[in-house]
Amino acid sequence: MMDEIKIQKTLQPKEKPQLSELGFGNYFTDHMFVMDYKEGRGWHSPRIIPYGPLELDPSVMVVHYGQATFEGLKAYKTKDHHVLLFRPHANMERMNISNERLCIPTLDVEFAVSAIRKLVEMEQDWIPEGENTSLYIRPFVFATDPHLGVRPSHTYSFMVILSPVGSYYPEGIDPVKIYVEDNYVRAVKGGLGYTKTPGNYAASIKAQEVAKERGYTQVLWLDGIEKKYIEEVGTMNVFFKVGGEVITPALEGSILAGITRDTTIKLLKHWGIPVQERRISIDEIYEAHAQGKLEEAFGTGTAAVISPIGELNYQGKIISINDGKTGEIATRIYDTITGIQTGVLEDPFNWTLKIK
Amino acid sequence: MMDEIKIQKTLQPKEKPQLSELGFGNYFTDHMFVMDYKEGRGWHSPRIIPYGPLELDPSVMVVHYGQATFEGLKAYKTKDHHVLLFRPHANMERMNISNERLCIPTLDVEFAVSAIRKLVEMEQDWIPEGENTSLYIRPFVFATDPHLGVRPSHTYSFMVILSPVGSYYPEGIDPVKIYVEDNYVRAVKGGLGYTKTPGNYAASIKAQEVAKERGYTQVLWLDGIEKKYIEEVGTMNVFFKVGGEVITPALEGSILAGITRDTTIKLLKHWGIPVQERRISIDEIYEAHAQGKLEEAFGTGTAAVISPIGELNYQGKIISINDGKTGEIATRIYDTITGIQTGVLEDPFNWTLKIK
Numbered sequence: 133m134m135d136e137i138k139i140q141k142t143l144q145p146k147e148k149p150q151l152s153e154l155g156f157g158n159y160f161t162d163h164m165f166v167m168d169y170k171e172g173r174g175w176h177s178p179r180i181i182p183y184g185p186l187e188l189d190p191s192v193m194v195v196h197y198g199q200a201t202f203e204g205l206k207a208y209k210t211k212d213h214h215v216l217l218f219r220p221h222a223n224m225e226r227m228n229i230s231n232e233r234l235c236i237p238t239l240d241v242e243f244a245v246s247a248i249r250k251l252v253e254m255e256q257d258w259i260p261e262g263e264n265t266s267l268y269i270r271p272f273v274f275a276t277d278p279h280l281g282v283r284p285s286h287t288y289s290f291m292v293i294l295s296p297v298g299s300y301y302p303e304g305i306d307p308v309k310i311y312v313e314d315n316y317v318r319a320v321k322g323g324l325g326y327t328k329t330p331g332n333y334a335a336s337i338k339a340q341e342v343a344k345e346r347g348y349t350q351v352l353w354l355d356g357i358e359k360k361y362i363e364e365v366g367t368m369n370v371f372f373k374v375g376g377e378v379i380t381p382a383l384e385g386s387i388l389a390g391i392t393r394d395t396t397i398k399l400l401k402h403w404g405i406p407v408q409e410r411r412i413s414i415d416e417i418y419e420a421h422a423q424g425k426l427e428e429a430f431g432t433g434t435a436a437v438i439s440p441i442g443e444l445n446y447q448g449k450i451i452s453i454n455d456g457k458t459g460e461i462a463t464r465i466y467d468t469i470t471g472i473q474t475g476v477l478e479d480p481f482n483w484t485l486k487i488k
Numbered sequence: 489m490m491d492e493i494k495i496q497k498t499l500q501p502k503e504k505p506q507l508s509e510l511g512f513g514n515y516f517t518d519h520m521f522v523m524d525y526k527e528g529r530g531w532h533s534p535r536i537i538p539y540g541p542l543e544l545d546p547s548v549m550v551v552h553y554g555q556a557t558f559e560g561l562k563a564y565k566t567k568d569h570h571v572l573l574f575r576p577h578a579n580m581e582r583m584n585i586s587n588e589r590l591c592i593p594t595l596d597v598e599f600a601v602s603a604i605r606k607l608v609e610m611e612q613d614w615i616p617e618g619e620n621t622s623l624y625i626r627p628f629v630f631a632t633d634p635h636l637g638v639r640p641s642h643t644y645s646f647m648v649i650l651s652p653v654g655s656y657y658p659e660g661i662d663p664v665k666i667y668v669e670d671n672y673v674r675a676v677k678g679g680l681g682y683t684k685t686p687g688n689y690a691a692s693i694k695a696q697e698v699a700k701e702r703g704y705t706q707v708l709w710l711d712g713i714e715k716k717y718i719e720e721v722g723t724m725n726v727f728f729k730v731g732g733e734v735i736t737p738a739l740e741g742s743i744l745a746g747i748t749r750d751t752t753i754k755l756l757k758h759w760g761i762p763v764q765e766r767r768i769s770i771d772e773i774y775e776a777h778a779q780g781k782l783e784e785a786f787g788t789g790t791a792a793v794i795s796p797i798g799e800l801n802y803q804g805k806i807i808s809i810n811d812g813k814t815g816e817i818a819t820r821i822y823d824t825i826t827g828i829q830t831g832v833l834e835d836p837f838n839w840t841l842k843i844k
Contacts, residue, residue, distance in 0.1 A: 196686060234690060270636055279514060333553040334685060371574075
C-alpha cells in the first residue's frame, strides 16, 4: 500500500510567463512531485514540494551511467475551465516498459497517474490558455546511488515536473524540411530504441545538428542494420499516405511506441481510412513519389502532436511532398486530437481524464 | 588563456576507509575539481573545492537527454612515495573524441591534465598503498541547461572526482565465466559505441544482469548487425591468443578505443609477439577451441587492467579456456602494466607522469 502524498506548499509563488514568451520547456511551475525508491523498501515517501534544485552527489549514477527513463504528456484547459489529461495511463504503462529494459523498478500505474493528477490540479493556474499552448508534464525516474562501477542502482527517484509550453517547433504545424540520415544511427533492435531513456536522445543530437547546418529541421532515421528502412523522424514517429493508404513503420524494437502514433492509427481505423504498420524502405517512398502516389508525410509525437513533412532530402535527391503544404489527413488528425485534448470535440475513445 | 585554478580547502577532512573496505567506487576524497562552460564565454572558473553535492535543477538536461561523457584513469603510489599517473593525456584526448560526437565543447587537454594533476597532488594521502589498490580518477562532463526539449545544452560542467579503490572485480585476476550475448545489443556502427557516454552503459546493464542470474560474471558482446562478430567483454576490450598469435577486434566505430587495449598492443609488439586487430567471429573462436588452438582469452580495461576469461557460453555451448587458468600472456601483460603503473618496472614508453 502506497503512503499518502504529503504536500508542502511554496511560500514564494513565481510570476507566470507571458503566453508569447513560453517556447517549450523553459519555465517550470511552483511545485514538483517526488518519490524515492530503496532496495528492500520499495517506492516510498511520495510528496509534492516547492520546485527547486536537487542535491545530488557528484558520483550520482544517472550522470555516469545513464540509468533513467522519462515520459511526456500534456494537460489542457477547456473553454469551460475544466482540466483534461490525455491518455496518462498509456504514458505510465510505457514508462514501466522502459523501466524493465533499464533494470529500474516499475511503478504502480494508478498511483503514478494519481500523483500527476494531484500535482496538475494544484498547479492548474499554470495551464496556459492560448492557441497551441498546454501544460507539459514530465515524469522521470533516475538512478541515485552515489557509486562508480556499472551495475543497477539500489536507489532511485521518481519525479514529475510541469512546464507551461507553446509550440514545440517554432514553425508550428507548417511543413518542415527533413534530411534523411544515412550515416548516424539512433538505435538498433536489441538496444534501447523502444524505450524513453536519455541515451537515445544523446545519440540523436549530432545528426540533428548536422541537419540544421544543412538547412533542415530534423532528420529521418533509417534502420541501423541495412540503412534502408524508415524508423522515426527526429523524436517523432512517422506516417506516409501513399495511394490512399496510410503506412507507418511497424514496432520492431528499435523505435518508440508513440502514444500519438497509437492515437493516430486508432483514429484512421475509426474513420475507415486504410492504415498499415509494416516495414517501409526509403526507396519505396521515393518510388511512390516518382509515380505521383506520395500524398502526405507527417510526424506524430506528444510535444508537437503532428508535424507535416514538406520536403525530404535523401543522398542529395530532394523531393517535395504535397507541394510543401500540410495535407488533408495531417490536418484532420491534428484538429481531431487537439480538439479532443482541449474538450472542443467529443471523446468517443475515453482518452481524456477530467481532473477538474 | 585559461584562468588559474582557485583552491578552497575543506574544513572537515573525512576519515579514510580501511584497505579491506575499499571495493570500487564507494568512497570519495575530500576535494573535487569543477569548471563551467557557457556558450560565448567558453570554459571558465576552474576550481578545487570541498567534495559535496551538486545543486541541479530538476530539468537539468543531463538527466533527461544524457548529454555527457566521462573518463577513467588511475593514480598509483610508488614504494619510494612518488605519485604516478598512467597515460592521462590519452584519456583527455579520448574525452574530446567523445565530446565531439555528443556535441559537447572540447577541453584543452594540457589544462585538463594539469587540473587532474593538481587535484591528485592535493589528495595524495588518499592513494591507498595495498596490493591491487589505486586512486581511481573520474573526469566527467555533463549538460547543465535547465531545459526540456532535445538540443545541445548551452552550458556544461567538467568535474574530476577521486575514489580510492581495490579490485574492480571481487574475483581479482582470477579467470571469469562469460556469457556470449546474442539477444541484447550494446552499440552499432553509426551510434555512440566508440564514446564513453552514459547511454552505452545504460544499454549494457540488462544483459549483464541476465548473465549474472545465469551464473556468469559478464557478457561478451556481439556486433548488432550480424550478431556474429565479437565486440567487447562487459565494459572491457577483449583479446584472444590463437595458435601463438594475439587477436583483438578492430576499431570500427562500435567499440571503445581502450587505453589498456592500446597499451597491450604496444607491449605485445615490443615483445615481438604477433598481434592483429581485425574482425573476429564467435564461430572462429569456437573453431579454434575445437582445434586446440585457443590458448588464452582476456579483457583489458582501466578498472581491472586485465581480466582473464576462463569459460565462454555461446548458445548453451560451453568451452573452457586454458583449463580455466590465467594464461601466460595475460599474466605477463598484467604484471608489466601494473609494474609500470606502480613504478616497480622501467617505463620505456614514457607512459607514466610523475606528479610528485
